[in-house]
Amino acid sequence: MSFSENLTKSITEILSVSQLNRMIGTLFEQELSVMWIRGEVSNFVQAASGHWYFTLKDDRASVKGVMFRGKAASTGFMPRSGDKVEVRARVSLYEPRGDFQLQVDMMRRAGQGDLHEAFLRIKQKLESEGLFDPARKKNIPMFPKAIGVVTSLSAAALQDVLTALARRAPYVPVIIYPSLVQGQEAVASLIAALEQAEQRQEVDVLLLVRGGGSIEDLWSFNDEGLARLVARCTIPVISGVGHETDFTIADFVADLRAPTPTAAAELACVSGQDLSRRIDHAINVLNRIQQRQIEMACMRLDKAAARLVSPAQLLLRYGQKNSYLLQSLEKSLRRKKDALQARVTLLNNTLQYNKPDIARERVRVNQSLSRLQQLWSFQMRQRLAVLERMDSYLRNMNPRAILGRGFSITYDEFGNIVRDPAKLGANQRLRLELEKGIQNVVVIKDNPEELL
Structure with missing residues (x-):
């Protein structure tokens, strides 16, 4: 029975309150679709269950709203009373009290809709031009002679980066290219700082960093001109803009993206302790290899x-x-x-x-x-x-005889025999022992299934 038929029937019948509320709830569900609504948050409460309860208001009216835990967890921020937000919701009626409310399934800060659309347009344009292609990006040097930092001198991110670099690699000099990171003049300032680093060519890697903030605060790093400059920069660039959940266009075109400024500093260099452990390990491996080679040479000499x-x-x-x-x-x-x-x-x-x-x-x-x-x-x-038959069996049992049938023995850079391709990484050096000699190779991909 349609709502109009119910309404006609209700004129001639006496309805209970629950029947009335049920009819109004059905009207909301049938006549009102999902819509976007802008307003100010007030009376915000996060229940123990994880659900959000609040009032959305403007200068003339207000309406209650609820956002259940599953939807609230994917919002990315915790709203506070006084925040301007935009919500996608449908109108529902809480029948026991006759109160209508907004059942929200998505929330964003007010004004982010236009910025987000602009972000997606720039992202799609640059991605179609191949600026995000991993094959285009440069490798980050493992042992840079100098590290450059592009950020504001007054930013907390600069202190985080300097502290991390001083702790991990105090022997590496750091050159700062000051720049604004927020405001109308930030884009031009960032471009000037990057161009200055490009002209001087005095560092091996650049850190483009800034602390967290709203999408408006980080918008300078979504500029198309800045993104193209980062893409064509001859110095490898590591971006560390915002927090782990923040993404900017600069992150996509940079040679390496770090979740935070501190993480960018850690990715730019090897720590002194790690370097010392690597050197000690390499020395031990070389000693073992040299000792094994001497022993094998002595055995060959004795046999000869x-x-x-x-x-x-x-x-x-x-x-x-x-x-x-x-x-x-x-x-x-x-x-x-x-x-x-x-x-x-x-x-x-x-x-x-x-x-x-x-x-x-x-x-x-x-x-x-x-x-x-x-x-x-x-x-x-x-x-x-x-x-x-015994002679053939003895020849076949010779461990080196199998090499004559096209097989090989694979060693890693430490001389260990490789049995599991899943443990190999990209660019890892290997040594193949064939029937007629030794050949050094490099792993192209770290996923063996892609080679099939």
Whole structure:
């Protein structure tokens, strides 16, 4: 039944209060869609359940609103009484009391809608031109000789950066390029500071930093001209603007984005302790590799010395071995011959004793001799086949023999055998041992599935 039919019916019937409120609630749901509303927050309360309850008002009227915990958690800020906000909501009626309210599913600070749309337009334009492409971005040097900082001299972010750099790498000089970071003149000031750093070429990496703030406070870092300058800067740029949840256009075009100014300082250099640990580890690895190489060289020298025999000695040794084998073969043949002769004699004696059919027995003797020769040849072939199989098995069991079939052994930069490709990282150096030599390679990607 439609609302108009219910309304016509209600004229002729007496409604209860709950029926009236239900009809009004149905009217709100059917006739009023989701809408954006601007106003000032007052009487804001965050319940223990995480839900937000507040009043949205202007200079002439007010309306109650509620934002449930799941929606409130994704807002990104905690509103306070007096804040100007814009909310996306639908009108609902709380039937037990007959109060209508706004059920809010999205909230943003007033004025952010236009700024956000401008942000998205600039972002889409620069992204379509390839300015966000990771392949375009420069690598951050691991051991910079000097670090530049572009920020305001009075900003707390500068002190955070200087403190972090002094703690991690006091041996690296820091050059500050002062600039405004907020206001109408901030964009021109930031561009001038970056151009000055580009002209001087006295640092290996630049930190573009600023503390947190509203979208209006950070808007200078969304300027298109500033973004293009950061993109074409020959010095690698690390952006550290705002807090972890803040994103600006400068973050997308920078060579590396840090969540905070302090994090930008930590990404710009290796700490002294970490550097010392790396050097100690490298020394230990080099010592182990050198010791292992010396031991292997000594073993190869011992084996080579053991095989170092004069040709005359080798000929004498092989001649003696050949004589021994010939004697053994002659003895074996003589024994076989004597055995066969003895058997023939025995058969002849038996034949004479039993007076067998000579022709028939001669045939049997010839057959026996033929079988004996076949058996002897069969046994020799079997033993030779066994020897060949054992020789092939021994060759196949040789751990280096598999390299001849196209396989290789992969070592990392520390000489350890690599078994799991998931533990490899991009640009990691590896050493491949092949059948005919060693080849050094570099890992292109750190996701093995992308190589398939």
